[in-house]
């Protein structure tokens with residue numbers, strides 16, 4: 300279905316079949332905002348039905364710098380603020396989700412690495428954060444080695460799923476922040492989750508690689524995890540001043556329909572500053588546009604409060 304995406308990064312390509320799909324009258328109009336107008340989070344509820352809790356969501360896109368960690372941290376924080384219990388699993392050796400939540404990843408006794416590689420109980424690795432109801436299993440740099448060390452391991456694709464079984468009913472939302480690759484760590488995330496959330500940057504080449512991600516999701520669904528689906532697409536780094544952002548948004552909505560959240564996250568400096576203070580945006584600057592957008596996104600994805 301998504302073969303158009305493979306190797307096709309240029310989203311403005313008018314030959315793209317998406318142009319026809321985008322004309323589908325059932326597709327919600329993505330753009331009611333005039334160019335140059337400030338984009339704010341929309342309030343309309345998502346057309347997709349509410350999903351039962353707990354929800355296990357891998358945040359994946361094999362490109363780096365597309366907003367996976369920012370979305371996992373801030374969406375997680377906003378859901379916790381709505382009253383849900385939320386756990387973020389940092390599965391990226393860079394540990395950005397951990398540091399962005401104020402965890403010092405240098406002095407950890409237990410991290411995702413020990414949970415996956417040494418059978419350390421996950422409870423020993425869970426850390427509280429400054430947001431009530433939001434917890435994190437931090438990553439350390441050791442995790443970079445896991446990608447190789449897992450290769451000969453017994454049931455190497457199911458290490459994370461097995462480790463997480465202990466806390467399966469303890470959280471309403473679990474977000475697994477994936478590394479920027481489709482290697483064994485990401486396969487572990489896809490095997491453990493029921494849903495995949497893909498952040499897509501409103502930029503050139505935004506769709507590049509999504510065909511590959513889709514294929515991997517299909518492979519994992521067939522081989523390991525029949526429940527898995529790409530349930531949620533979030534448009535991030537939206538810039539209302541550029542036609543390009545609109546074009547990308549339209550193209551993505553044409554292809555993914557109501558799986559694309561109506562709320563788009565604007566490109567704002569405050570969102571990029573918050574991690575260096577170890578805070579989600581709602582703690583760092585709760586009235587900023589970024590905070591508003593992630594709050595709306597949390598409402599849209601959860602269909603209201605806990």
Ligand SMILES: Nc1ncnc2c1ncn2[C@@H]1O[C@H](COP(=O)(O)OP(=O)(O)O)[C@@H](O)[C@H]1O
Nearest residue numbers: 363364365366367368369536565566567570571
């Ligand atoms: N909406 C946004 N506006 C501005 N900067 C953003 C936004 N989302 C993410 N960033 C910044 O872009 C960079 C990449 O985002 P990140 O979430 O770390 O991506 P990934 O986890 O996919 O590698 C980070 O420096 C982050 O602070």
Ligand SMILES: [Mg+2]
Nearest residue numbers: 367368391395
């Ligand atoms: Mg990241």
